[in-house]
Amino acid sequence: MEHNLIQFTKGLDCQAYQEIVDGIVICHRDLDGNILELPEVTESYFVSTATPDWAV
Amino acid sequence: MASTPAFTTTPTAANVPTGNTIATANTAKNGTGTVVSVFTAGASGAKVDTILFRALGTNVATVARVFLNNGSTNATAANNVLIGEITLTATTLSEVAALPAYEIPINRVIPAGYEINITIGTTVAAGYAISAWGADL
Numbered sequence: 001m002e003h004n005l006i007q008f009t010k011g012l013d014c015q016a017y018q019e020i021v022d023g024i025v026i027c028h029r030d031l032d033g034n035i036l037e038l039p040e041v042t043e044s045y046f047v048s049t050a051t052p053d054w055a056v
Numbered sequence: 057m058a059s060t061p062a063f064t065t066t067p068t069a070a071n072v073p074t075g076n077t078i079a080t081a082n083t084a085k086n087g088t089g090t091v092v093s094v095f096t097a098g099a100s101g102a103k104v105d106t107i108l109f110r111a112l113g114t115n116v117a118t119v120a121r122v123f124l125n126n127g128s129t130n131a132t133a134a135n136n137v138l139i140g141e142i143t144l145t146a147t148t149l150s151e152v153a154a155l156p157a158y159e160i161p162i163n164r165v166i167p168a169g170y171e172i173n174i175t176i177g178t179t180v181a182a183g184y185a186i187s188a189w190g191a192d193l
Contacts, residue, residue, distance in 0.1 A: 023146020045080040
């Protein structure tokens with residue numbers, strides 16, 4: 001499982017992790033590892049490929 | 057009705073902004089928000105043939121959406137319409153193997169000043185180069 005850190009710029013105002021399995025984003029988690037419910041419209045950009053502590 | 061067929065004139069890159077890339081996500085389905093504009097029709101309209109996406113490295117899977125905009129602000133949903141989508145599968149950067157290209161055929165004549173805007177549904181790391189191919193009438 002891989003993670004990408006992203007920054008939301010619309011819909012949510014926070015950073016989040018994309019949880020990735022086989023190249024597919026299966027969910028988004030906040031910085032504490034909790035699953036995020038996304039609103040219908042969001043905008044976001046890529047920050048880094050950092051692995052969160054809770055995923056180690 | 058026109059009595060003579062309209063042909064495209066000299067194909068030109070003038071209405072195709074160069075260096076277009078996209079990596080940021082916009083999940084709006086109405087063409088509002090942050091978009092990448094890849095084509096603007098000239099004074100007599102234009103024929104848009106195809107839009108090409110090339111991965112620039114490692115990306116998660118996403119979807120590319122193509123919107124036709126009437127030349128006014130894309131912040132108003134009524135100025136946009138979704139005309140195409142294509143799945144962009146996950147890619148892994150390689151210096152020995154080509155990454156796949158994705159192409160959306162458009163094959164539409166669009167009015168003067170209309171634009172083609174692009175979004176993707178999921179933020180990706182490396183992004184995609186986008187080029188639109190067509191010509192003014």
